[in-house]
Amino acid sequence: MKTLLVFATALLFTTVSFAQQTTDPAQDPTALGNAFFKAMLDEDGTTIGKLLASDFSLTSFDGNAVEGDLLAQGVSGGYVVVETATVSNTRTRQYNNDAAIMTGTWKAKGSVQGQGFDTTVSFSIVSAKQGGSWKIANVQFTPTH
Numbered sequence: 001m002k003t004l005l006v007f008a009t010a011l012l013f014t015t016v017s018f019a020q021q022t023t024d025p026a027q028d029p030t031a032l033g034n035a036f037f038k039a040m041l042d043e044d045g046t047t048i049g050k051l052l053a054s055d056f057s058l059t060s061f062d063g064n065a066v067e068g069d070l071l072a073q074g075v076s077g078g079y080v081v082v083e084t085a086t087v088s089n090t091r092t093r094q095y096n097n098d099a100a101i102m103t104g105t106w107k108a109k110g111s112v113q114g115q116g117f118d119t120t121v122s123f124s125i126v127s128a129k130q131g132g133s134w135k136i137a138n139v140q141f142t143p144t145h
Contacts, residue, residue: 025051026133029100030092033125036136037106041085045076053128053135060112061121061141074112082110098129105144120144 023031032051039047049072056068066074074080090104102125109118126138 029094029102029125029127029134030090032127032134032136033090033092033102034087036125036139037085037087040075040080040082040108043075043078043081045072045074048072048075051136053130053137056136057138059138059140061117061119061143079113080110081112082108084109100127100134101125102127106141 025032025035036048036051039045039051049068052068052072054068056071058066058068058071060066071080085106085108088105088107090102092100092102094100102123104123105120106123107120109116111117121141121143123142124138124140125136127134128137129135
């Protein structure tokens with residue numbers, strides 16, 4: 001009985017420690033995409049800047065292109081505010097271990113330069129390995145109706 005109790009306790013602690021582990025976004029393209037959306041929600045431009053490739057481009061809801069530096073500054077400066085957001089229906093595909101595409105749906109409410117939005121978009125995130133770390137090269141948002 002004592003052995004069973006020790007085993008059960010060890011199993012419990014093992015389960016707790018695994019549940020608390022997070023995947024490093026630099027090592028996993030799905031974690032990278034999730035970290036991007038979390039940073040948008042947290043209005044964390046510094047983290048966004050770290051996740052993006054140097055030639056990053058975002059195609060926004062209205063078809064305009066936004067470069068990475070401008071996105072990070074806009075989020076940090078309060079020009080891009082995401083009040084609520086949920087990501088769903090995600091799927092990530094990897095190619096040759098150095099390119100990946102994550103797709104899904106993002107339902108978000110917030111504002112861009114004071115103009116409110118409450119929308120659901122389909123998204124695609126193109127990521128590539130650079131120097132052994134995953135970076136986001138492109139994000140595209142397409143409004144759904």
